[in-house]
Amino acid sequence: MIPLRLLVVVVLAFGVLLVARLFRQWRHTVRTEAPATPLIPLSIRAGAERTWVIFTTPLCASCGPIEARLRARDPGANVVRIDATEQPQLSHAFKVRSAPTVLLADGDGRVQARLVGAEAFDRYVRNPA
Amino acid sequence: MVVTPKPIDPRGPRFNQAVLTVGLVGGFLFDWKPVVPVFAVVLLLGAAFGPRYGPFLRLYAEVVKPRLAPPKELEDPRPPRFAAAVGVAFLGAATIAFAAGASTLGWALALVVAVLAGLSAVTGICVGCEMWLFAARRRGIPLAG
Numbered sequence: 001m002i003p004l005r006l007l008v009v010v011v012l013a014f015g016v017l018l019v020a021r022l023f024r025q026w027r028h029t030v031r032t033e034a035p036a037t038p039l040i041p042l043s044i045r046a047g048a049e050r051t052w053v054i055f056t057t058p059l060c061a062s063c064g065p066i067e068a069r070l071r072a073r074d075p076g077a078n079v080v081r082i083d084a085t086e087q088p089q090l091s092h093a094f095k096v097r098s099a100p101t102v103l104l105a106d107g108d109g110r111v112q113a114r115l116v117g118a119e120a121f122d123r124y125v126r127n128p129a
Numbered sequence: 130m131v132v133t134p135k136p137i138d139p140r141g142p143r144f145n146q147a148v149l150t151v152g153l154v155g156g157f158l159f160d161w162k163p164v165v166p167v168f169a170v171v172l173l174l175g176a177a178f179g180p181r182y183g184p185f186l187r188l189y190a191e192v193v194k195p196r197l198a199p200p201k202e203l204e205d206p207r208p209p210r211f212a213a214a215v216g217v218a219f220l221g222a223a224t225i226a227f228a229a230g231a232s233t234l235g236w237a238l239a240l241v242v243a244v245l246a247g248l249s250a251v252t253g254i255c256v257g258c259e260m261w262l263f264a265a266r267r268r269g270i271p272l273a274g
Binding site for chain 2: 002005006008009012013015016017019020023024
């Protein structure tokens with residue numbers, strides 16, 4: 001009698017471990033694949049393969065030079081400057097907390113890089129990888 | 130104003146579930162049926178009166194918890210209490226089945242509780258808690274923790 005009950009317990013234990021394993025895989029997948037930020041809207045991308053979005057504020061001293069450097073460095077890309085104070089909803093959607101915040105989006109609007117601050121931008125330009 | 134209860138250390142209910150699983154599985158292996166009503170009462174005390182009255186919840190709070198690091202997160206106490214209430218219902222039904230001579234049905238009901246408690250203890254997937262959370266979201270009940 002006990003061997004049969006032991007078999008039942010072993011089968012149930014394997015079932016629990018299998019569910020646990022599947023759950024961990026599912027949770028890992030959800031956490032790594034869920035988009036952390038929304039897509040850059042098409043109205044901003046304008047169909048470009050690469051779009052640099054620079055969130056600025058009226059008092060941001062380094063934002064102008066960053067825009068100029070981007071246009072010179074990446075002439076094939078679409079460079080868009082957005083005043084975060086004029087577009088608070090967009091800034092909120094992309095979690096912009098300070099200026100400059102620079103986003104690089106691919107042709108589908110997925111954010112590929114997020115650079116917060118002039119120093120982060122400099123580091124990225126020196127070593128894009 | 131909606132008052133939410135004080136959040137609890139989630140490791141307490143998981144400890145309780147681990148003891149419950151071991152107890153029920155041991156009882157099943159050795160066909161010791163009294164373990165089922167005993168654990169029904171244990172769960173009932175914690176579900177009806179709170180963690181202070183659940184023997185194993187109290188054991189965790191007074192003996193195990195002081196030896197552990199503080200919890201990284203807290204949880205609302207209502208979902209695990211609801212899950213315990215569901216467990217009480219199943220173990221109560223199992224006890225009635227034993228009393229009526231339906232041992233297979235009794236152990237099947239008890240093993241449902243053992244499996245779900247084991248799943249929660251090992252992985253944190255608490256099916257009864259999820260049922261409560263689903264209802265809470267639909268009814269707009271705010272959560273603590």
